Amino acid sequence: MFQQPLFHQLNLFLFLCVLAITLAASLCYLAFFVGQRNRARDWARRLLFASWITQTLYIVSRYLLIGNTPVTTYHETVVFFAWATTAAYLSFRWRYTVKNFGTFVSLLIFALLVAASFASREVIPLEPPLRSWWLPVHAGFSLIAYGFLGLAFCGGLMYLLLERELKSRRLGYFFNRLPSLDALDQLNSHCLTIGFVFLCLGMISGSFWSKQAWGTYWRWNPKEVCSLVIWLVFLAQIHLRFTVGWRGRRAAYMMVAGFIVVILTLWRVTT
Amino acid sequence: MQRNTCMIAGRSLTLLGVNHKSTPVEIRERMALTAGYEEALCQLKQIAGGLEFYLLSTCNRVELLFASQGEEEIERQMIHFLFGDAINETERLRYSYCYRDGEAVNHLFQVAASLDSLVVGEAQILGQIKEAYRFAAAHRCTGPLLNKLLHKAFSVAKRVRSETGIGSSAVSISSAAVELARKIFGRLDDKKVLLIGAGEMAELAAEHLLGQGIGEVVVANRTLSRAVELARRFRGQACSLEELTMRIEQVDIVISSTGAADLIIRSEDVRPLMRSRRNRPLFFIDIAVPRDLDPALNDIDNVFLYDIDDLSQVVEGNRAEREKEAIKARRLIDEETLKFCRWQAGLAVTPTIAALRRKADDICRRELDRTLPKLQLSEADRQKVEKLAQAISAKMLHDPLLFLKSESCRPGDDTKIDMVRTVFGLQDDNEGTGNSNDGPT
Numbered sequence: 001m002f003q004q005p006l007f008h009q010l011n012l013f014l015f016l017c018v019l020a021i022t023l024a025a026s027l028c029y030l031a032f033f034v035g036q037r038n039r040a041r042d043w044a045r046r047l048l049f050a051s052w053i054t055q056t057l058y059i060v061s062r063y064l065l066i067g068n069t070p071v072t073t074y075h076e077t078v079v080f081f082a083w084a085t086t087a088a089y090l091s092f093r094w095r096y097t098v099k100n101f102g103t104f105v106s107l108l109i110f111a112l113l114v115a116a117s118f119a120s121r122e123v124i125p126l127e128p129p130l131r132s133w134w135l136p137v138h139a140g141f142s143l144i145a146y147g148f149l150g151l152a153f154c155g156g157l158m159y160l161l162l163e164r165e166l167k168s169r170r171l172g173y174f175f176n177r178l179p180s181l182d183a184l185d186q187l188n189s190h191c192l193t194i195g196f197v198f199l200c201l202g203m204i205s206g207s208f209w210s211k212q213a214w215g216t217y218w219r220w221n222p223k224e225v226c227s228l229v230i231w232l233v234f235l236a237q238i239h240l241r242f243t244v245g246w247r248g249r250r251a252a253y254m255m256v257a258g259f260i261v262v263i264l265t266l267w268r269v270t271t
Numbered sequence: 272m273q274r275n276t277c278m279i280a281g282r283s284l285t286l287l288g289v290n291h292k293s294t295p296v297e298i299r300e301r302m303a304l305t306a307g308y309e310e311a312l313c314q315l316k317q318i319a320g321g322l323e324f325y326l327l328s329t330c331n332r333v334e335l336l337f338a339s340q341g342e343e344e345i346e347r348q349m350i351h352f353l354f355g356d357a358i359n360e361t362e363r364l365r366y367s368y369c370y371r372d373g374e375a376v377n378h379l380f381q382v383a384a385s386l387d388s389l390v391v392g393e394a395q396i397l398g399q400i401k402e403a404y405r406f407a408a409a410h411r412c413t414g415p416l417l418n419k420l421l422h423k424a425f426s427v428a429k430r431v432r433s434e435t436g437i438g439s440s441a442v443s444i445s446s447a448a449v450e451l452a453r454k455i456f457g458r459l460d461d462k463k464v465l466l467i468g469a470g471e472m473a474e475l476a477a478e479h480l481l482g483q484g485i486g487e488v489v490v491a492n493r494t495l496s497r498a499v500e501l502a503r504r505f506r507g508q509a510c511s512l513e514e515l516t517m518r519i520e521q522v523d524i525v526i527s528s529t530g531a532a533d534l535i536i537r538s539e540d541v542r543p544l545m546r547s548r549r550n551r552p553l554f555f556i557d558i559a560v561p562r563d564l565d566p567a568l569n570d571i572d573n574v575f576l577y578d579i580d581d582l583s584q585v586v587e588g589n590r591a592e593r594e595k596e597a598i599k600a601r602r603l604i605d606e607e608t609l610k611f612c613r614w615q616a617g618l619a620v621t622p623t624i625a626a627l628r629r630k631a632d633d634i635c636r637r638e639l640d641r642t643l644p645k646l647q648l649s650e651a652d653r654q655k656v657e658k659l660a661q662a663i664s665a666k667m668l669h670d671p672l673l674f675l676k677s678e679s680c681r682p683g684d685d686t687k688i689d690m691v692r693t694v695f696g697l698q699d700d701n702e703g704t705g706n707s708n709d710g711p712t
Binding site for chain 1: 436439440451453454455456457458546548549550551552569572573575577581584585588
């Protein structure tokens, strides 16, 4: 029944809902950022949560449509990425409040969804050897890792904006709207640590999947090499942070650069 | 703003005072209450009799607010008390201000919201008003009208603070330094500050930081005895200038204000320290002229350097910002003034409403008492008849009450109220209901 045209239409409708709600959430967050009115923030939070629910529904409907975890095409992967970022933010938001963090994160989520909307929504059946329960495990771990690294990227950007104002001694727009440098640095450290743990789990489960599908743990194909590069980039950051106390501007630049590598890999490897 | 007539059942508000804008300090100091609130309030209470009043005295202003019912003699005596013999009539007229009713309410709100302060937006004044009110209330000088008015002033001040950015940014050098420190470090309670040299400004900044809960103060000075003395004041440690580099490794904020002719901390001294500090941020504040700290310090990662000019620039920017916010705040206050005046005008109606209700109740009671004994009714039937009577009177009163409440929005228009009183024959019990002034809150 899930292959019927009607269900395809429902699927598309859900995706449009996701886009619209996320856009509304981003606009509310922006309005809060500019006007600092609490009412806008309250609405933005509700909308972002609603967006997460719709994203979940969309992914479930997509699962029913194609019959396996929807992380195989570019469109599906990026939507899952956006979902993981939203989930990471909501889990984070539940424990900590970082002033105006939501504005940056919601814009990132919206940008990801827009990128997904440009990609083909065509259903491509999965090659038989890859059909395994390792697929959802591997993809889940990796994309949750990317979600947390996405949060760290937003934190890094905010850090750089505020740091530039403080260094240039021209306090203005961002000074009043961003939290302290220390809070942003801690945010980065926190997200980097969680993200890295998931990244490791993703690598390990990926190699088990490869063993099951192709009979070897590591094949040096481009996707694997890219993942290794990402893993090394973040390993270096974690290492420097915990040994010599690397932090501040350079750490933030590294964070931003690392995330751009993630995006490029995702774009190159899945298309 | 336009003048409103704020009457509370015939009572009008008068606010007399002097402040830093209207009056030179020589006059203000002659008026200041040297003996504190208690004595002044006791004396005023004797003059005022039963009138409500409250007195505020700070270094920038002396203000007396009272609610009178046209007792000119008492007013004259209060003015005389406030200004004493030291100031004559012409000086008084020239330097003092006198607001009545709506203007008085507006002025009080502005003062509480710190729009009338020397430094617009500073938070101290609200505390001072609260203290003054506490004294006045403790001496039973205030009554229902002033209690309501002052509580309203507190909530207006709070509203202004939360809805405008009037108090959000620093407007003095030392508070700007604290604000910056907060932006860099987040929390200050586990941070240490090093004070190099002992200037007035540096001490002020250190005091401000201590007030914000900074963890520890270290004082370094050319003469160790002075350092020890200052350190004792700030409950911190003292050190000599020789051990500066070692100290910088441990502290987070450095405030320098020595009279030295050239730089005392150079970029090369600090750069190697960052590794052993594990890159924890360092915030340098240079208040000295000529400068003590190497401008190149700012180029080191995780080091932030602000000199006196940078801080002044921050302060200037914030002042301009506050002026803009003050416009918003004034509009808010005008709105609240209008609301208060409406409430007060509504009070004039309350006795009429009460009298009308009482009259209806009396009639019901009387008629029921006359009729019920003649009827042989069960308890349940009796209650039904009572309910019937009450329902009829309530329905009859519904429209007149609506009429009173709707017209109550127009202050000063007593003709409608008089009409209702005449129609229902309420003239006699005008007295005795005027005390119920505790209107809706």
